[in-house]
């Protein structure tokens with residue numbers, strides 16, 4: 001069994017391919033066709049481009065703060081590829097691939113990061129909770145949903161994402177404890193991208209790794225190479241089977257690296273070195289999967305460019321849809337918090353309206 005073979009106590013990391021895309025652990029390669037792998041690779045490119053272009057749009061002042069996914073694409077794509085309509089996606093905020101695979105429109109995702117509440121509705125994507133910026137708070141909801149699925153005897157698995165920093169929150173431990181006791185069908189997927197803003201994972205915990213925390217809650221845990229599409233796919237597949245068999249949650253630590261900034265308001269050069277960034281470039285998930293596909297003769301180096309050209313147009317179309325969304329009334333920002341708006345909030349609204357008027361005048365100078 002996979003979870004026994006890769007015991008977090010021994011700090012082993014589950015890998016199927018090396019950095020060049022050679023299969024080094026054939027017995028664990030998931031039973032998927034090269035056609036499916038190619039489709040996944042193409043999708044990862046789409047997710048990457050949608051992400052890179054979001055950063056560029058933000059830099060042009062056409063969108064607000066955005067958290068880049070660059071380097072982490074294999075995780076939410078490998079997991080997302082296995083989500084069914086009746087399954088639940090409970091994201092943090094760095095899951096572009098899984099969000100699209102759940103059925104969210106890219107224009108809605110942009111809408112969210114453009115500050116619109118409407119962007120959280122994800123029309124056409126069933127069983128999808130809004131992005132959760134309050135770190136780890138989503139995990140209790142995920143377990144609650146899992147508990148309800150069991151209680152109602154419904155078929156469904158919950159895919160809950162959190163970052164390495166999120167594992168230091170009480171919510172993480174409460175959720176794993178509750179999920180373990182009630183055997184909730186939840187996959188806890190920790191995207192260990194090595195940093196929580198500027199805090200390295202070495203300062204986050206004294207544990208050997210993050211997967212080991214599962215032991216305290218009586219559930220399986222596994223440390224996986226999160227930049228290895230095959231390993232992520234297989235680990236998620238085994239965890240899904242475990243959950244569906246009524247055995248409860250699994251904790252997957254997906255080891256990866258956030259190649260971009262924490263958000264568009266962050267400057268990572270202040271807390272990490274170029275040598276570290278270069279080291280992780282070698283492990284890039286798309287590069288590795290491409291190595292595999294080229295070796296199988298189903299893809300060529302030159303095939304990327306026309307694909308990206310086509311995807312660029314699709315992304316631009318989605319962005320245009322977002323930009324054509326009518327502006328929201330300023331009062332929307334204030335009015336939903338309380339039934340009767342308290343005095344200090346009223347004052348904030350007046351101050352904000354004055355600020356916007358001032359900004360408008362300044363821009364006309």
Ligand SMILES: Cc1ncc(C[n+]2csc(CCOP(=O)(O)OP(=O)(O)O)c2C)c(N)n1
Nearest residue numbers: 094133134135163164165166193195196197
């Ligand atoms: C409860 C809470 N505390 C603090 C913050 C500020 N904050 C935003 S992102 C972040 C770091 C999260 O790191 P991690 O969980 O590793 O996720 P990553 O951003 O690396 O994907 C923090 C502390 C927050 N959003 N919510």
Ligand SMILES: [Mg+2]
Nearest residue numbers: 163164195196
């Ligand atoms: Mg992190």
